[in-house]
Amino acid sequence: VSQTLDALTRAVPPETILTDPAARAALATDESKIPGDCLAVVRPVTEAQVVAVLRASAEHGFSIVPRGAGTAATGAAVSRADQVVLDLSAMNRILEIDRRDLVAVVEPGVLTGALQAAVEEQGLFYPPDPASSAISTIGGNVATCAGGLRALKYGVTRDYVLGIRAALADGSVVDLGGRNLKSVVGYDLVRLLVGSEGTLAVFLRLVLRLIPRPAAFETVLASFETVEGGLLAADALLAAGLLPRALEYLDRDVLAVVAPALGEKLGDRVQSRLLVELDGSETAVREDAGRALEVLGKAGAIEARRARTAVERDELWLARRSVSKTVRTLAPAKKSEDLGVPRSRLAEAIAAIKAAGRAEGIRVLAYGHAGDANLHVNFLYDPASPQQRAGLERAIAAARKEALARGGTISGEHGVGLLKREAMRDEVGPRALDLMRGVKRAFDPDDRLNPGKALPPHETDGD
Numbered sequence: 001v002s003q004t005l006d007a008l009t010r011a012v013p014p015e016t017i018l019t020d021p022a023a024r025a026a027l028a029t030d031e032s033k034i035p036g037d038c039l040a041v042v043r044p045v046t047e048a049q050v051v052a053v054l055r056a057s058a059e060h061g062f063s064i065v066p067r068g069a070g071t072a073a074t075g076a077a078v079s080r081a082d083q084v085v086l087d088l089s090a091m092n093r094i095l096e097i098d099r100r101d102l103v104a105v106v107e108p109g110v111l112t113g114a115l116q117a118a119v120e121e122q123g124l125f126y127p128p129d130p131a132s133s134a135i136s137t138i139g140g141n142v143a144t145c146a147g148g149l150r151a152l153k154y155g156v157t158r159d160y161v162l163g164i165r166a167a168l169a170d171g172s173v174v175d176l177g178g179r180n181l182k183s184v185v186g187y188d189l190v191r192l193l194v195g196s197e198g199t200l201a202v203f204l205r206l207v208l209r210l211i212p213r214p215a216a217f218e219t220v221l222a223s224f225e226t227v228e229g230g231l232l233a234a235d236a237l238l239a240a241g242l243l244p245r246a247l248e249y250l251d252r253d254v255l256a257v258v259a260p261a262l263g264e265k266l267g268d269r270v271q272s273r274l275l276v277e278l279d280g281s282e283t284a285v286r287e288d289a290g291r292a293l294e295v296l297g298k299a300g301a302i303e304a305r306r307a308r309t310a311v312e313r314d315e316l317w318l319a320r321r322s323v324s325k326t327v328r329t330l331a332p333a334k335k336s337e338d339l340g341v342p343r344s345r346l347a348e349a350i351a352a353i354k355a356a357g358r359a360e361g362i363r364v365l366a367y368g369h370a371g372d373a374n375l376h377v378n379f380l381y382d383p384a385s386p387q388q389r390a391g392l393e394r395a396i397a398a399a400r401k402e403a404l405a406r407g408g409t410i411s412g413e414h415g416v417g418l419l420k421r422e423a424m425r426d427e428v429g430p431r432a433l434d435l436m437r438g439v440k441r442a443f444d445p446d447d448r449l450n451p452g453k454a455l456p457p458h459e460t461d462g463d
């Protein structure tokens with residue numbers, strides 16, 4: 001312990017090192033709430049300080065957990081008692097917003113919401129929009145390839161990362177990619193680092209793609225008499241040539257939970273709802289919203305409302321925004337999975353996942369992004385009951401299986417972290433896992449960067 005602390009003290013200024021127990025405990029865990037600990041937290045303010053910590057780690061053999069805001073849902077930012085947390089949140093400058101190159105150059109600790117606001121002020125747009133944008137960092141978003149509500153139209157974080165300056169495990173610094181929208185020289189190491197969960201490199205600087213800000217948007221909420229109605233209507237919108245920036249689906253089970261919390265009396269006829277948000281130029285978006293209402297009507301909507309003001313828009317979004325918070329109050333505990341399936345399999349996947357929960361006596365609420373078919377599945381249970389705990393594990397395993405059986409994925413946006421390491425074997429074959437391990441060895445031969453995350457443990461592999 002003292003050897004590591006001595007090495008850190010020699011490497012970086014004392015004011016960047018936190019060792020008090022409260023800070024260590026707080027910064028050693030993430031949204032997964034898996035308890036963690038650490039030897040110390042280093043909160044660098046310069047690239048040179050990050051490099052110095054990595055060099056000390058290589059020299060003295062301690063390992064490092066890079067950290068943004070600690071909002072990861074998977075344990076990706078949880079550290080162990082023998083590790084050092086490298087907290088990048090103080091490297092939070094927006095270095096450049098270039099309107100002609102359409103890029104932003106930022107340090108990793110910038111909050112995503114702060115970047116969005118800064119570029120929008122200049123008539124530009126950074127589309128990735130995780131629900132955590134107000135509290136998570138760009139570095140964390142890139143390291144997890146964060147998704148969000150706008151993926152159908154705009155893609156996810158990986159589609160906006162053009163360049164990365166990264167510090168490697170040995171303390172060397174590489175500039176990968178750059179400011180070019182098109183670039184095909186060599187292997188795409190930028191994409192490889194996106195979603196690498198702090199296991200391959202520490203991001204020092206990111207070059208992010210921007211686009212012009214859409215001038216206007218319109219929000220429509222439609223209700224349907226069948227559970228599938230909302231999903232079929234989403235198909236109908238796309239078939240009609242509309243490409244909404246958000247398409248959020250809520251079924252009766254979820255609506256029945258949020259309606260009382262919002263003081264709404266949910267009519268018996270409403271079995272599902274679809275929230276649609278369109279953006280573009282003023283005229284295009286007005287026309288598109290009119291068409292969307294028409295299509296939704298033809299698809300069987302019993303009611304479709306278009307927000308006329310910002311307040312009305314917030315009202316339409318309220319049900320969707322309150323789901324996570326309200327669901328939390330329904331049972332002593334909940335676990336969430338963010339499964340993904342091809343769009344065409346969404347309705348059957350939801351039905352199968354709910355059936356899997358019922359078979360185990362576990363209440364399941366599923367809602368999510370009907371556009372990109374990334375489902376948030378909430379399993380409600382009582383941790384005090386051994387039966388419920390066992391049933392929960394079986395229900396989660398069955399739900400993942402149902403997604404995979406339909407060509408889906410066990411994580412659409414949250415990643416692997418600690419929680420999905422075993423389960424990923426069912427999605428990624430042994431040969432592909434070997435390749436991933438080879439990549440890890442190439443970047444970090446001594447396993448010092450976030451060891452034990454993002455890949456299955458070795459033992460059970462037999463290697």
Ligand SMILES: Cc1cc2nc3c(=O)[nH]c(=O)nc-3n(C[C@H](O)[C@H](O)[C@H](O)COP(=O)(O)OP(=O)(O)OC[C@H]3O[C@@H](n4cnc5c(N)ncnc54)[C@H](O)[C@@H]3O)c2cc1C
Nearest residue numbers: 068069070071072076131137139140141143147197198203
């Ligand atoms: C309320 C809430 C809503 C959420 N909604 C969404 C959502 O809609 N979509 C979504 O995708 N996720 C969502 N998340 C999950 C989470 O916000 C994202 O995974 C986010 O990208 C994590 O960012 P962070 O700054 O908190 O990173 P952290 O949690 O600190 O770290 C996450 C990972 O990134 C690595 N890392 C962090 N910074 C660096 C760096 N500079 N260099 C290298 N590696 C680094 C860490 O080692 C870790 O592996 C939500 C979480 C919460 C709490």
